[in-house]
Amino acid sequence: MKAAVYRGPHNIKIEEVPEPEVKGRRVLVKFKSGSICGTDMHFYRGEWKLKNGRILGHDACGVREDTGERVVMVPVVNCGHCYFCLRGYPSLCMRAKLYGLTRDGFFAESKSMMPRSLIPLPSNVSDEEAAIVEPVALALRVLNHLQPNLGDWVTVLGQGPIGLLMTQIALMKGCRVIAVDLEDYRLELSEKYGADAVINAKKEDVPKAVRKLTKMGSDFVIEAAGTSKTVEQTPFLVRKAGKVALVGESEGYLNLGDADEVQFFTVYLSPVEYPSAVELISRKLVDVKGLITHRFKLDEFEKALKTVDNPAEKPLKVVITQ
Ligand SMILES: [Zn+2]
Ligand SMILES: [Zn+2]
Structure with a gap:
C-alpha cells in the first residue's frame, strides 16, 4: 500500500x-x-x-x-x-x-x-x-481549562486553523476575542467568525493595542502562532492573575516582571474532547x-x-x- x-x-x-x-x-x-x-x-x-x-x-x-x-x-x-x-x-x-x-x-x-x-x-x-477534528478537540481542551466567564477577554495569537478554532470556541463560550495575525486574509476569517477586534501584528503594536482594548490586559492569552517571539509576548498581553495557554510553541524566555500571579500552561493534544469535537461539527456549531x-x-x-x-x-x- x-x-x-x-x-x-x-x-x-x-x-x-x-x-x-x-x-x-x-x-x-x-x-x-x-x-x-x-x-x-x-x-x-x-x-x-x-x-x-x-x-x-x-x-x-x-x-x-x-x-x-x-x-x-x-x-x-x-x-x-x-x-x-x-x-x-x-x-x-x-x-x-x-x-x-x-x-x-x-x-x-x-x-x-x-x-x-x-x-x-x-x-x-x-x-x-x-x-x-484534532484542532477542534485541542481548542475545546484549552477553553474548558481556562473556564472563562461571560465577557472575558481572550487574545488569540495566530489565526491559522488552530487559532481560528480557538476564536470560534472562545466566542461560543461567551468571551470577547481579540484575534492577532500577520496576514489580513486570516484576520478576515476571524472577523467573519465574530472576533470583537482584529490586530495585524505587522501594522500595529500588539501589547499596546491589547491594553487599549482591555484596559487591564487580556483575561486569557492563547499562543497559537507557533513562534518563540509570540510566546515571549504573552506576559505583556495578559492581565495580572490571568492565564496563558501555550499551544503553538512553548520555547522562549519569559519576562514575568509584571505578570503577577499569572498561570502558564502548555497543551498539544487532547484525546478526551474528540467525541465533543465531532458533535460540535455535526451540530454546525463549529465550522x-x-x-x-x-x-x-x-x-x-x-x-x-x-x-x-x-x-x-x-x-x-x-x-x-x-
Ligand atoms: Zn496536530
Ligand atoms: Zn497511562
Missing part, C-alpha cells in the same frame, strides 16, 4: 510499504481523508525530530473494513492505569502511543486500529470535515469546512506539504483525500 513516509527534513515521500497486520481485536480502517497539521510541518522543516521511516499523520477519518462504518481515528492510545492516566491526564500517559509521532500515523491507504480509538461519524459530517483552502490526493502529498509551506498560496487547512 501507499503511505507518506518521513525520510528527513524536506524529504517526505509517498512510498510503497507493507499492509498493516490486523491481529487480535484490531480492525482495519481504510483511509478516506486527513489533514496536515503544524506538527507535520515542524517535522517537514526539520524543526522537530522524527524517526526515519515513520508514516506521518494524526488527524484523519476512514471506513472500518469489518462494519463499513465511517470513523474518526483518535491519535492517542493511553494505557489507562499509569500515574498520569489515573489523574485524568491521558495525553500525558507514560506508555502513550502517539500515531504520527511515536507510532506510524494515518497518511496511509489503511491502518490497523483498536476499536476504542475509533469514533463513529454522523452522516451529516463529511469526510473532509472529519479530517479536521471546519471554511478553514479548508486546498485539497490533494494522497499521491500528491509532497505538493500538499509545499503548499502549506508557501505563504503565497494563502494556506489554512490542507486536506488529503484517498
